[in-house]
Amino acid sequence: MSPSEDRAWKIARVTWTVLTGFFVESFIFAASVLPAALFWEWHFHWPYPSDGARIFVLALxxxxxxxxxxxxxxxxxxxxxxxxxxxxxxxxEMRIGDVEWPLLRWGRYMITQHIVRLFAGVFYRSTPVWSFYLKLNGARLGRGVFVNSLSMSDHNLLEFGDHVVIGSDVHLSGHTVEAGVVKTAAVRLGNDVTVGTGSVIGIGVEIGDNTQVGALSVVPKHRRLEANATYVGVPVRRIDAPEAEEAALGPP
Ligand SMILES: CC(C)(COP(=O)(O)OP(=O)(O)OC[C@H]1O[C@@H](n2cnc3c(N)ncnc32)[C@H](O)[C@@H]1OP(=O)(O)O)[C@@H](O)C(=O)NCCC(=O)NCCS
Structure with missing residues (x-):
């Protein structure tokens, strides 16, 4: 394929993605507004005893x-x-400049998550309703999971056990961008894991049962953290039994 043909196909793919994304989002928005629109339609035709009552119900x-x-x-x-x-x-591994279909499909999934985060996440985060949404959107979550962060994406690549708590402003997703390439990998957290406020969890990370990650810590991509342990720092180091970590890493 000549460079000009390649460029034309790229423009066509991006145009199709933007148009279908716009159409689908418009439809989702319209369907979501529908119950309120139906109520207001009914409300404006209801024979209220006074204009004051009509305005009060509208405000309410x-x-x-x-x-x-x-x-x-x-x-x-x-x-x-x-x-x-x-x-x-x-x-x-998807090169952004190539704008191939997997990247564009991923991009549309990211945009829909961002829109939900913007319009709904602010109210529902850290409640069971937010965990319900994450599950519906592809995450595999155990019982009693609380997520107080809006910086979680690639939900279908997340697997959490029971009673996991994600602190506020934790960045945890199944993708990273490095040197113009989007890389993806699943993130798996065991039962009773707590991720402290403001931490960053890299792609491909696995954390064992009952392990705590301290506030403002960084767990680098593809790291495996032991079960029943406490890790803190940038990058994380084990603080409850440092010798266990040295043994696990082996001789320098
Ligand atoms: C990591 C954590 C669980 C450790 O608690 P702990 O086991 O009671 O440990 P301590 O508070 O006694 O701290 C032990 C050592 O680690 C250090 N430390 C604790 N948390 C740290 C952190 N986030 N980053 C760097 N160092 C930390 C302490 O300064 C202390 O160091 P020292 O021994 O040199 O004095 C806790 O400090 C923490 O960060 N919790 C996060 C809670 C959170 O954000 N939850 C989210 C939902 S609200």
């Missing part, structure tokens, strides 16, 4: 209407992207 309806819209946005976004197959591919 805004917060529940927004929460309902946000909930519908989470559910529809997860279901429709699942039907369309917009998910993060595991163990891939």
């Amino acid at each position: 309806s805004f917060v529940p209407a927004y929460l309902l819209f946000a909930f519908a946005l989470m559910v529809l976004s997860a279901l429709i992207t699942s039907i369309l197959g917009w998910r993060s591919p595991p163990d891939m």
Whole structure:
């Protein structure tokens, strides 16, 4: 293929991705707003005893209407992207400049997650509703998982055991970008793992049961952390039994 043909195909792929992304998001938004729109349509035709009562009910309806819209946005976004197959591919390296289909499909999945984060995450994060959304959007989560962070993406590449707690502002996702290449890998956390506030968990990380990662720590990509341990720092080091970590790493 000549360079000009290659360029034309790239433009065509990106245009198709933007148009379909825009269309699908518009549909999801419209369907999410529908319950509130139907209520307001009914409300404006209801024979209230006075204009004051009509205005009061209108004012009262805004917060529940927004929460309902946000909930519908989470559910529809997860279901429709699942039907369309917009998910993060595991163990891939995708050059951004090539704009191939896997990268574009991944990009649309990222955009839908970002929109849900923006319009719904602010209200629902750290509640069971947020964990419900993450599961619906592809994450494999155990029971009693609390996620107080909006910086989690590639949900279908995340596997958490029971009673995992993710602190606020933790960055944890199944992708990283290095030298113009998007790289993906699953992140697996065992039962009773806590990730401290503001930490960064790299791709391909595995953390054993009952292990704590301290606040503001960095777990580099593809690291395996032992079970029943406490790690802190940048990069993390084991603080409850440093000798166990040295033994696991072997001689220098
Ligand atoms: C890592 C953590 C679990 C350790 O708690 P702990 O076992 O009670 O340990 P201590 O507080 O006694 O600290 C032990 C040592 O580690 C150091 N340390 C503790 N947390 C640290 C951190 N996040 N980064 C760097 N060093 C840390 C302490 O300064 C202390 O050092 P010293 O022995 O030289 O004095 C805790 O400090 C922490 O960071 N928790 C995060 C909780 C959180 O964010 N939860 C999210 C939901 S709210």
